[in-house]
Amino acid sequence: MSLLEVKNIQTYYGQIQALKGVSLEVNEGEIVTLIGSNGAGKSTTLRTISGMNKPRRGEVIYQGKPIHRLPADQIVGLGIGHVPEGRRIFPRLTVEENLEIGAYLINDNKLVQERKERAFTLFPRLAERRTQKGGTLSGGEQQMLAIGRALMQDPKLLLMDEPSMGLAPVLVDFIFEIIQRLNKEGKTILLVEQNARLALEIASRGYVLQTGKLTLQGPATELAARPEIQEAYLGGH
Amino acid sequence: MSLTDLLSILPQTLLQGLLLGFVYAMVALGYTMVYGVLGLINFAHSEIFMIGAVAGLEVFRYLGKSGNPFVILLLAFVVAAVVSGIVAMLIERLAYRPLRRRGGKNVLVPLITAIGVSFLLQDLVRAIEALWHNEFNMQYPSYDSFNYDIFSAIGSPLGLILARTGLIVIVVSIVMLLALNYLVNRTKLGKAIRAVAQDMSTAGLMGINADTIISRTFLIGGALAGIAGVLFGLIYTNITPYSGFQPGIKAFTAAVLGGIGNIPGAVVGGLVLGELETLGGTYLGFLTRGNFGSEYAQVLAFLILILILLFRPQGLFGQNVSEKV
Numbered sequence: 001m002s003l004l005e006v007k008n009i010q011t012y013y014g015q016i017q018a019l020k021g022v023s024l025e026v027n028e029g030e031i032v033t034l035i036g037s038n039g040a041g042k043s044t045t046l047r048t049i050s051g052m053n054k055p056r057r058g059e060v061i062y063q064g065k066p067i068h069r070l071p072a073d074q075i076v077g078l079g080i081g082h083v084p085e086g087r088r089i090f091p092r093l094t095v096e097e098n099l100e101i102g103a104y105l106i107n108d109n110k111l112v113q114e115r116k117e118r119a120f121t122l123f124p125r126l127a128e129r130r131t132q133k134g135g136t137l138s139g140g141e142q143q144m145l146a147i148g149r150a151l152m153q154d155p156k157l158l159l160m161d162e163p164s165m166g167l168a169p170v171l172v173d174f175i176f177e178i179i180q181r182l183n184k185e186g187k188t189i190l191l192v193e194q195n196a197r198l199a200l201e202i203a204s205r206g207y208v209l210q211t212g213k214l215t216l217q218g219p220a221t222e223l224a225a226r227p228e229i230q231e232a233y234l235g236g237h
Numbered sequence: 238m239s240l241t242d243l244l245s246i247l248p249q250t251l252l253q254g255l256l257l258g259f260v261y262a263m264v265a266l267g268y269t270m271v272y273g274v275l276g277l278i279n280f281a282h283s284e285i286f287m288i289g290a291v292a293g294l295e296v297f298r299y300l301g302k303s304g305n306p307f308v309i310l311l312l313a314f315v316v317a318a319v320v321s322g323i324v325a326m327l328i329e330r331l332a333y334r335p336l337r338r339r340g341g342k343n344v345l346v347p348l349i350t351a352i353g354v355s356f357l358l359q360d361l362v363r364a365i366e367a368l369w370h371n372e373f374n375m376q377y378p379s380y381d382s383f384n385y386d387i388f389s390a391i392g393s394p395l396g397l398i399l400a401r402t403g404l405i406v407i408v409v410s411i412v413m414l415l416a417l418n419y420l421v422n423r424t425k426l427g428k429a430i431r432a433v434a435q436d437m438s439t440a441g442l443m444g445i446n447a448d449t450i451i452s453r454t455f456l457i458g459g460a461l462a463g464i465a466g467v468l469f470g471l472i473y474t475n476i477t478p479y480s481g482f483q484p485g486i487k488a489f490t491a492a493v494l495g496g497i498g499n500i501p502g503a504v505v506g507g508l509v510l511g512e513l514e515t516l517g518g519t520y521l522g523f524l525t526r527g528n529f530g531s532e533y534a535q536v537l538a539f540l541i542l543i544l545i546l547l548f549r550p551q552g553l554f555g556q557n558v559s560e561k562v
Contacts, residue, residue, distance in 0.1 A: 072442055073442075076443065076444045084439060084442065088442075090436060092431065092435055093428065101440075101445075104425070104429065105443075
C-alpha cells in the first residue's frame with residue numbers, strides 16, 4: 001500500500017481551475033519528484049495535499065485514510081510536513097521561535113529541545129543565528145530554517161516546494177544533500193522542483209505536470225532520458 | 238496665572254496624565270492585538286471596555302457594603318475581566334467569524350459590522366440597566382480608604398496628590414502590562430498569536446488552529462479592556478452605557494499613534510495620548526490666551542490622529558507594511 005495516494009484531484013482558485021485531475025502515488029521511503037514549468041500546478045498539488053487548498057473533486061488518501069476534507073492544522077498532525085514555496089518563515093519570530101512553533105503540536109518540552117538541537121546539528125548556520133529574527137536571514141538560511149521547522153514535528157512524509165529556488169549553486173547542492181540524507185534516515189519525500197535535472201538525479205520516480213494535468217510519469221532515470229523532457233526541462237542538449 | 242503657578246501644577250498634571258494614559262494603553266492593546274491577527278479595527282472594543290466598567294460596578298452595588306473595599310475591588314477586577322473577555326470572544330464567534338468563513342474580500346463589511354455591534358451593545362447595556370436598576374447614570378462608590386492621599390504621609394513633595402485609587406491604577410496597569418508581555422513573548426500561546434499575526438496560512442501548516450488563536454486574542458484583549466473599565470470607573474466615578482465611546486476612540490488613536498499591530502507601540506501611544514490630553518486640558522487656555530479652554534483638550538486626540546495619518550501613517554513604532562508580506 002502506498003503512503004500517499006492522490007486520486008484525480010481538481011483544485012480551483014475562484015473560477016480558475018489549477019488542477020484538472022491529478023493522480024499520483026508516493027510509496028514509503030521514496031523520493032518522488034513533480035516537475036513542470038511555471039504555473040503548471042506543482043505548488044497547488046502540494047497545497048492540496050497539505051490542506052491549504054481544498055480540492056473540488058478527487059481524493060487525497062494518506063495511510064489508507066481520506067484527508068482532503070481535513071483542515072491544514074490537522075493534516076500536519078498526521079505526519080505530513082510541508083516546506084512551502086517561498087519558505088514562509090515567520091519574519092518577526094527568532095530562528096529559535098520559528099523552530100519551536102514548528103513543534104506546536106508537541107507538548108513534551110524535552111522532546112522539543114531535542115528536536116531543536118537536532119535541527120541545529122543538521123544546519124549549524126541556524127545555531128549561530130538562533131536569536132536572530134527570521135526576516136533578517138539570507139535566502140539559503142531561510143530555506144534551512146523552513147526545512148528545520150517542518151522537521152520539528154518529525155513528519156513521515158515531507159512535501160518540499162522548490163527548495164532550490166533563488167539559491168547559489170553551492171547552497172543548492174547542500175540542500176539536495178540534506179534531502180538525500182533525510183530520505184536515508186527514513187523520510188519519504190515529495191519534491192517539487194524547477195531544477196528538473198537535479199530533482200530527477202535524486203528521485204526514484206517522477207511526474208511531469210503541464211497546465212494542471214500529468215503528461216508523463218515513470219522512473220526518474222527513464223524520464224531524464226526522454227527527449228521531450230530534455231528539450232523542455234533539461235535545457236535540451 | 239503666572240508662569241510659576243503654571244509650573245507648580247505641572248507635576249500633578251503629569252501624574253494625572255499618567256493615570257489616564259495607562260487606561261488608554263490597556264484599551265489600546267485590545268485594538269492592536271485584534272488588528273494584528275485579523276487586520277480588523279474592532280470598533281466594538283470600546284463597548285467591551287464599558288461593559289467591564291459596568292460589571293465592576295455591579296460587584297460594588299451588590300457587595301460594596303459587606304466587607305473590605307479592597308477585597309471587593311479585587312473581585313470587581315476579576316468579574317470585569319471575565320465578563321468583558323467572554324463578551325469579546327462571543328462577538329468574534331457570532332459576528333466576525335461567520336463573515337470570515339464566507340471569505341469576502343471587502344474590508345468594509347467587518348468594519349461596519351463592528352460599528353453595528355458597538356451600537357447594539359450600548360443599547361443592550363442601557364436596556365439591561367434600565368430594567369434591572371432603573372438607572373442610566375451609574376456611580377462608582379467612594380470610600381475614604383480609596384480617597385486617602387498617599388503623598389500626605391510623606392509631606393506632599395512637589396505638591397503632589399495621589400489617591401490610593403490612583404496608585405491602584407498605576408500598579409494594576411503595570412502588572413497587567415508585564416503579564417501581557419510575558420504571555421506574548423514567552424508562552425506557547427503568545428508565539429502562536431504572533432505566528433498567526435505574521436502569516437495565518439503558514440501558521441496552519443504548523444498545526445495551529447487560527448480560529449482558536451483568534452478567539453484567545455479576543456479573550457485577552459477583552460479582559461484587559463474590562464480591567465481598564467474598572468480603573469476608569471475608579472478615576473471618573475460616573476459611568477453610563479455610552480461611556481465607552483470617547484475613551485475607546487482615544488485608545489484607538491493611541492494604537493494608531495504607536496503603530497497599529499505593535500504591542501509596545503500601543504502602550505507608548507496610550508501614555509503619550511493621556512499626557513497630551515491632560516496637559517492640554519490644563520494649559521490650553523493659558524497658551525491660547527483664553528481663546529481655547531480646557532474643553533478643547535478632547536479635540537487634541539483627534540487632531541493627533543489626523544496628523545499621524547498625514548505624516549506617519551505607520552505610527553511611531555509601526556513596521557512598514559511591505560515587511561508584513
